[in-house]
Amino acid sequence: xxxxxxxxxxxxxxxxxxxxxxxxxxxxxxxxxxxxxxxxxxxxxxxxxxxxxxxxxxxxxxxxxxxxxxxxxxxxxxxxxxxxxxxxxxxxxxxxxxxxxxxxxxxxxxxxxxxxxxxxxxxxxxxxxxxxxxxxxxxxxxxxxxxxxxxxxxxxxxxxxxxxxxxxxxxxxxxxxxxxxxxxxxxxxxxxxxxxxxxxxxxxxxxxxxxxxxxxxxxxxxxxxxxxxxxxxxxxxxxxxxxxxxxxxxxxxxxxxxxxxxxxxxxxxxxxxxxxxxxxxxxxxxxxxxxxxxxxxxxxxxxxxxxxxxxxxxxxxxxxxxxxxxxxxxxxxxxxxxxxxxxxxxxxxxxxxxxxxxxxxxxxxxxxxxxxxxxxxxxxxxxxxxxxxxxxxxxxxxxxxxxx
Numbered sequence: 001x002x003x004x005x006x007x008x009x010x011x012x013x014x015x016x017x018x019x020x021x022x023x024x025x026x027x028x029x030x031x032x033x034x035x036x037x038x039x040x041x042x043x044x045x046x047x048x049x050x051x052x053x054x055x056x057x058x059x060x061x062x063x064x065x066x067x068x069x070x071x072x073x074x075x076x077x078x079x080x081x082x083x084x085x086x087x088x089x090x091x092x093x094x095x096x097x098x099x100x101x102x103x104x105x106x107x108x109x110x111x112x113x114x115x116x117x118x119x120x121x122x123x124x125x126x127x128x129x130x131x132x133x134x135x136x137x138x139x140x141x142x143x144x145x146x147x148x149x150x151x152x153x154x155x156x157x158x159x160x161x162x163x164x165x166x167x168x169x170x171x172x173x174x175x176x177x178x179x180x181x182x183x184x185x186x187x188x189x190x191x192x193x194x195x196x197x198x199x200x201x202x203x204x205x206x207x208x209x210x211x212x213x214x215x216x217x218x219x220x221x222x223x224x225x226x227x228x229x230x231x232x233x234x235x236x237x238x239x240x241x242x243x244x245x246x247x248x249x250x251x252x253x254x255x256x257x258x259x260x261x262x263x264x265x266x267x268x269x270x271x272x273x274x275x276x277x278x279x280x281x282x283x284x285x286x287x288x289x290x291x292x293x294x295x296x297x298x299x300x301x302x303x304x305x306x307x308x309x310x311x312x313x314x315x316x317x318x319x320x321x322x323x324x325x326x327x328x329x330x331x332x333x334x335x336x337x338x339x340x341x342x343x344x345x346x347x348x349x350x351x352x353x354x355x356x357x358x359x360x361x362x363x364x365x366x367x368x369x370x371x372x373x374x375x376x377x378x379x380x381x382x383x384x385x386x387x388x389x390x391x392x393x394x395x396x397x398x399x400x401x402x403x404x
Contacts, residue, residue, distance in 0.1 A: 031189040035106055038178045038185050041192070043268045044106075046282035047275035051105040054306035055313055056098035058332040060084055065327040074328055078120055079321050083330065087112075087124040096126060100164055101309060103129050105275065108174030110164040113146070113153070114320075121321060124162060127153075132161075134173055142172055162320050164312060181274035188267035211247065276305055302337050310334075335370065354383050 031037070038044045060083045064074040074080055087096040096112075104110035107129040115123035131153070133145045144161045146153035166174035178185065265284075272279045279285065280297040310332045317330040339345070349367050354360030365379035 031186045031193070033178065033182045033186045033189070035176075035178050037189065039106070041185055041188050041271070043188060043271040043282060043284070044178075044185060044275075047272060047277045048102050048105045050277050050281050050301075051275065051305065051309055052098045052102040054302075054337075055101040055309050055332075056094045058310075058334050058337055060093060060097065060313075060317075061331050061333060062322065063329055063331045065329075077328065078122075079328075082121065082124065083317065083321070088115075088126075089123070091126070096124065097313070099126050100162075101313075104164045104166050104174060105309075106178065108166040108168075108176040111144075111146075112162040113156070114160070114162065127161075136172070159320070162316070164316055177274055181271060184267060184270040184274060188264070188271060191264045191267060276308075277301070278305070281305075299338075302334065306334075306337070335372070360384075 039048070062074045062077050062080040062083060063071045064077075065071050083093060085093055087093060091099070100110035100112055102110075103126075109129050109132070111127040111129060111132050112124045113127055114121055115125060127146060128148070131146055131148045133147075135143045135145055137143055142158060144156040144158070144163070146156065146161075166177065168174050268282075268284045269279055272282065272284070278297050278301050280294055281301050285294070314330045314332070318328075322328045322330065340348070349362070349370075350356070351358055352360065352362035352367065353364065360382045363380050363382055365375040368375060368379065
């Protein structure tokens with residue numbers, strides 16, 4: 001029995017929860033809600049993908065402080081290629097970060113095992129969350145026991161395994177959003193199931209056949225099967241012919257039935273609330289949504305949702321992969337994610353360079369670097385304002401020129 005459990009890459013606690021779900025303990029609205037079934041809900045899948053993509057799409061760089069508030073890419077550091085290009089033999093940096101973030105967003109925890117050669121970190125291998133069991137040794141010490149379908153991988157101290165947590169309550173493990181939002185997800189699954197059954201039966205509310213003739217149970221069963229076969233599936237909406245005094249009586253749709261679509265919309269919003277994702281990001285909106293406020297939602301998503309997950313990555317990578325308190329640090333390049341329209345960018349950079357008499361606060365090379373362009377000679381000096389109403393220092397006189 002235990003061998004079967006380990007082959008499934010499940011911890012004892014997870015297997016117990018799944019068995020409890022089969023027995024009905026994890027059922028909500030008639031649906032068994034697990035991590036696997038939750039992903040079949042499009043809102044859950046879209047939320048997880050939005051969070052994972054926000055941490056995978058922007059390039060990740062290892063930076064180094066060089067003094068005077070200046071920084072540059074530490075391309076000579078071994079971890080630079082590991083985080084920016086290829087963390088292991090079969091994944092790109094995008095795929096690795098997307099996988100680990102998806103694990104953390106859905107299950108609460110994302111894990112990766114480091115591979116070191118002569119003390120040098122050469123690979124990061126992602127581990128399925130179900131393969132890791134966190135064991136408390138005493139008040140302050142824990143052990144990460146890792147097993148997969150091939151057997152025991154090892155037992156690791158916290159500094160020996162990369163652990164990206166979601167929101168945590170006990171400071172050890174991240175909370176599982178699927179468990180926390182089980183009712184909202186279960187109701188969404190039940191709503192989809194009901195709508196599927198409704199459309200499978202011809203997208204119309206059921207009715208009943210009536211006749212004044214007396215029918216035996218066998219005839220009723222045959223009549224029911226025949227009617228279902230002739231009015232559902234490929235035969236839906238075709239005209240049936242009734243004889244022998246039969247009449248079809250259609251049932252009217254109740255107010256509860258009419259709110260089915262509204263219920264589905266509300267569950268999408270509830271799921272988005274549980275994952276901390278704006279509904280507009282997963283292509284769910286109402287009629288009041290316009291271009292202007294949609295752009296504001298996208299900007300808020302980058303600052304709030306993407307920002308907190310990226311900061312989680314940066315601090316974890318700084319402490320686990322880099323020196324933690326030295327000049328090296330990890331940074332996401334969010335220029336493409338936060339880029340405004342060409343018109344807005346032109347106005348901003350114009351003011352930054354001092355156009356129109358304003359005080360410049362950016363150099364030409366800083367503007368070029370912000371747009372991915374190489375520096376130019378003489379571009380590191382702040383320009384003088386293009387026009388000014390102030391008289392140059394020391395050139396005031398009594399002939400009124402200064403006043404003019």
